[in-house]
Amino acid sequence: MDETATKPEVSIKPEVSIKEVARVAGVSIATVSRCLNDPESVREPTRDKVTKAIVETGYSPNVLAQSFRRGKTNVIMVVLPSVGDPFFTDVLKGIRTVARANGYAIMINETQFNTLAADEIGAMMVSRWADGMVLLASLSPYGTEVLSARSHRAIPIVVGCETISPELARFPSVHIDNAAAAREATDYLISMGHKRVGFVSGEATSLLTLDRERGYRAAMKAAKLGIESGWVVQGNMNIPGAIKATRSLVNHKRRPTAIFCANDEMAMGAYHEIKSAGLKVPEDISVVGFDDTRYAEVMDPPLTTIRQPAEEIGERTLYRLCKAIEGKSEPGDTLEIVPHQLIVRRSVAKPRR
Amino acid sequence: MDETATKPEVSIKPEVSIKEVARVAGVSIATVSRCLNDPESVREPTRDKVTKAIVETGYSPNVLAQSFRRGKTNVIMVVLPSVGDPFFTDVLKGIRTVARANGYAIMINETQFNTLAADEIGAMMVSRWADGMVLLASLSPYGTEVLSARSHRAIPIVVGCETISPELARFPSVHIDNAAAAREATDYLISMGHKRVGFVSGEATSLLTLDRERGYRAAMKAAKLGIESGWVVQGNMNIPGAIKATRSLVNHKRRPTAIFCANDEMAMGAYHEIKSAGLKVPEDISVVGFDDTRYAEVMDPPLTTIRQPAEEIGERTLYRLCKAIEGKSEPGDTLEIVPHQLIVRRSVAKPRR
């Protein structure tokens, strides 16, 4: 980096374009462009002149002009409910790996269950800001409409994690079988002797949550166990929401002996509220979570939960998106179900009698 | 939305540009452009024709062309160590609020303490992908070099949270006084009677961590307390790192009665390891964290920690960046220190004697 020695601070050139490089090198702008994009096609001596001129001028291409000209941004937009969710952190890791390998930058967009954000996302899809989109969140009806109606403008989209709504069914998607996983978790609770199982769920706007609830209900039904009114509590999908929901469960006249939470984050809230009520996990109330985030293992007691292969979901999602962007996606296999797994730790015990 | 009734699915127009709209409306492209950007300057009947044509054609502007032409992307890049960190989730919230209010979209980029990523970031700064950048992470030496050397190309940058390295001192920055906060936390521990205080720190690449360590050492020194070799443990700034670091503290021949963790996430790891060793928080070992993330309150016991005004940091950072982008930043006040606060919960007790 010996060009640093030339005190580059001094020259506050507002702009150095390909033209300037061409001038300095004594070649045409086409040649400069070729040196950058297809060096092999330029003779060595010419290339050397250009390289030198690039260094001398401190040129770097205007990415905006390139994207515009090429009609490609090499940016992939990822839409998710919340970047703070540790589960999505892992999904993002997988996404990032494949993105980087394929030369894409990642643009992250949170919906935060917010309609305004959904509108922006709709606008983005229609614009050419990104080459493709990974959809990890439920869309508002508006977003869904945009996706369906203006499909002729929209960039390729792959859906991840989230169960798909009928309108979006034609988009490829990668997720676990949420209903089956929830059923498995509930079955486990039942197999441990629980007959009163509560379900702490998130916003009903999320199909994924609905699927989990469906699995829970199916398990209860199959075991011929009734679900009392008030055992299924819908809260905000965060800690305060879970605390509130758990409180109503703890105070229920027929208190559940076990609580199945729609995700690990809510399980953290549930733990807190159970303990605050002077009860113990799992002795008084067993808890099962969903996601197996990095916190599950250090919770006290360690949380029994459903593991989603988060990183793999991210990788698969992005892999398929890349294919779609390259126009190489094979039609047909739109839906890809990845395996989940019940991770048994120490948050479930047999109920006291 | 009655245009939905016209079955837009049918027409798979690959591209509809401003030209097409102009043709349909029977006006020039300049007029179409004006209708979009400065409607007042167009006569009502003309505007109506254009509006109708836009609806009819399903036109939406090519954002890439606009950005290129205007030399402005309305995108702000946020660089942070990890989106998964709950502290940054809150900072991002503040950033997002101000960004939205000012018409900017947010592009998030994780460094993950990774040099490759830092290179990409350097490239981004030099490109015109974003109008400005918020830097919430320590830069690699390379990144720092890029920032310093090619400053004449670089977009406006504001640093947040992170203490600034000498090379970056000319950039505006917003953060708490990390050393003072760490000293306050340690002083609190000392005031509770602790004489053996350990420090679980993160990677030494982070100036911020170093500042916190400095505050801890200053407090110990002021209280005339020695720091045994092995009481300051440097781990990875995550849960496994904290577990490992805490283990060595728990097994230390002169075991600390209190542990100060460089952030709340590490405190979670510390809790886990302390409990795994059959010890209790705070009876056997007191713990103090840093950040006051949303988990601090639901930890068992609730964590005593330093609160950073995360959202405010995000807001202030972005506010100043917007000013800088608009060319309105007043020089001079580059450094902005925001207040921190010690939040006393129940993870600290007097040491057993």
Added chain:
DNA sequence: CTGAAAGCGCTTACAG
């Protein structure tokens, strides 16, 4: 109030 035209910085056939 509206249009014709220049130009933003690139890339890429098309000639030579």
Added chain:
DNA sequence: CTGAAAGCGCTTACAG
């Protein structure tokens, strides 16, 4: 192997 030229889709003085 290299250059002149067209053109990507916009915006914006400049005329009229």
